[in-house]
Amino acid sequence: MRVVPLALVLLLAPATLGAQDGWKTDFSKHTVPPDEILSGGPPKDGIPAIDAPEFVTVDEADRWLEDREPVILLEESGDARAYPYQILVWHEIVNDVVGGRPLVITFCPLCNTALAFDRRHRSRTLDFGVTGMLRHSDLVMYDRQTETWWQQATGEAIVGRFAGDTLEFVPAQTLRWADFKRAHPDGRVLARETGHDRPYGRNPYAGYDQGGGPMGSFVSGDVDQRLPAMERVAAVRLGSSSVGYPFSALSEGKVVNDTVAGTPIVVFWAPGTASALDERTIARGRDVGSTGVFRSTVGDEALRFGAAGDGRFRDEATGTTWDLTGRAIDGPLRGSRLEPIPHGDYFWFAWSAFQPDTEIRR
Numbered sequence: 135m136r137v138v139p140l141a142l143v144l145l146l147a148p149a150t151l152g153a154q155d156g157w158k159t160d161f162s163k164h165t166v167p168p169d170e171i172l173s174g175g176p177p178k179d180g181i182p183a184i185d186a187p188e189f190v191t192v193d194e195a196d197r198w199l200e201d202r203e204p205v206i207l208l209e210e211s212g213d214a215r216a217y218p219y220q221i222l223v224w225h226e227i228v229n230d231v232v233g234g235r236p237l238v239i240t241f242c243p244l245c246n247t248a249l250a251f252d253r254r255h256r257s258r259t260l261d262f263g264v265t266g267m268l269r270h271s272d273l274v275m276y277d278r279q280t281e282t283w284w285q286q287a288t289g290e291a292i293v294g295r296f297a298g299d300t301l302e303f304v305p306a307q308t309l310r311w312a313d314f315k316r317a318h319p320d321g322r323v324l325a326r327e328t329g330h331d332r333p334y335g336r337n338p339y340a341g342y343d344q345g346g347g348p349m350g351s352f353v354s355g356d357v358d359q360r361l362p363a364m365e366r367v368a369a370v371r372l373g374s375s376s377v378g379y380p381f382s383a384l385s386e387g388k389v390v391n392d393t394v395a396g397t398p399i400v401v402f403w404a405p406g407t408a409s410a411l412d413e414r415t416i417a418r419g420r421d422v423g424s425t426g427v428f429r430s431t432v433g434d435e436a437l438r439f440g441a442a443g444d445g446r447f448r449d450e451a452t453g454t455t456w457d458l459t460g461r462a463i464d465g466p467l468r469g470s471r472l473e474p475i476p477h478g479d480y481f482w483f484a485w486s487a488f489q490p491d492t493e494i495r496r
Contacts, residue, residue, distance in 0.1 A: 159281040163297040165290070166269065171283075174268040178276075181264040183227035188325040189215065192315045195323035198335070200417040201312035202408045204424065205323075206248045207459065208306055210235045214321035216314045217241075219410040221324055222248070223339070224332040226273055228324065229253065229261050237304055238262045240286050242273035243339050243411060245484035246366060247287050249476075250306035255299065270487040287480070287488050305474035309424045309458055310407040313445070317459045335416060343411040343481070358486035360494055365482040368401050368425040369489070370394055370475060376489040378482065383496035385423055388441035391430065392495060398436040399475060402426040404445035404458045425479055428460045428472035 156178055195216070199205070205216040210233025217228060222241035230237055236253040240262075253260045260277040262284070267274040273286040282294030289301040314321065326334050343364050357363045367378035373395035384390065384403035392399050405423045412419035430437050435451065442448040446463075447456045454465030460472035478485075486492060 157281055159283060159294045161293060164293040165297050166292045171267050171269050174266055176266045178266055179263050180266050181226050182330055183229060183263045184225050184328050185229050187228050187230050188327050189322035190325045192319055192321055192323060199311045201310060202406055203311045203417050204308050204407050204410050205311050205314050206239060206306050206308055207314055208232050208239060208250055214318040216321060216323045218324060220335045220416050223410055226264055227262050227275060242286050244271040245287060246481045247478050247484060248306060248308050249286060249478050250304040251289050251301035252304055255301060270484060272484055287484055303476035305476050307426055308479055313458055317457060317461060337410060337414055337416050339411045340414040343409055357483045361482040363483040366422060366479050367482050367485055368427060368477055369480045369485045370427055370477045372397055376492040378485050378492050378494050381423060389439050389447060391438050398430045400428055400430040400439050402447055402458055426458045426460055427475045427477040429475060432467060432470055
């Protein structure tokens, strides 16, 4: 029997756009059917975003992060930061500036979507909060400047002044803490000192990702039956092409060499990352692994890769060894970096809801 947190079953009535109390949103503009937007329970800002994030060193964070815990890696202009899931699961949004670039780092537990966006839009820098609404089980954010509502899974504005616009995706990779600290020993880590009292390290959605599907009350329409609803997929969209790579297949081969929208890419998978949505203590979650997606070209040459064991990968042309973050760590190309491609490790039901024409590749 699937375990569902009590907080998820409250207030499931459709959030009609006429219910405007406390909002400055221009509800006359919307790009999706209003009855697809549901109340998830918490009110506006009931899940508090982190607006003034503080950071600690890798050594300091190592006192309270375990090696297999998932973190989100963001790197801009040499500024590498880790955002632990044990914090994001309670806040869902962090407004930050990384390497001088204003970014918003987001995590929707119900869809397993850890995504980042540039906060600059139409010559202004936006700050984001949590509406308390869901669409296809996915977090609906809002910007505090215009109170436009934004779909986290796609970066699209769906209600308000900016309806129809899209935020720019920024590469954000989920990986285990051990991989982050090995790749970025001088990196910075989002601190637990958030200004809010939460039991960081605990999972408020215990058992959620072991069920047969998401809560039907939060999902409009039928779930695509090509994969199990809660299968994780490494999801990529390039141009008009969208592709999902199932973790069940990735865990067997570890690598997929592919071409999407004319771009040669490689998908890496490595074991060892705990699910944040399984056990009550995140560090004890079952191993679901994690992925990296990169352009497979170095210079003018498109490389082909294979698994090299121990979460490492090797290109066939030079024999160079690469890690999950796309860094060449040994061999002729040591010191080189593969260019990351924005992607997310979505639950299948969520990716297929927003990308119904997606291909499944193995």
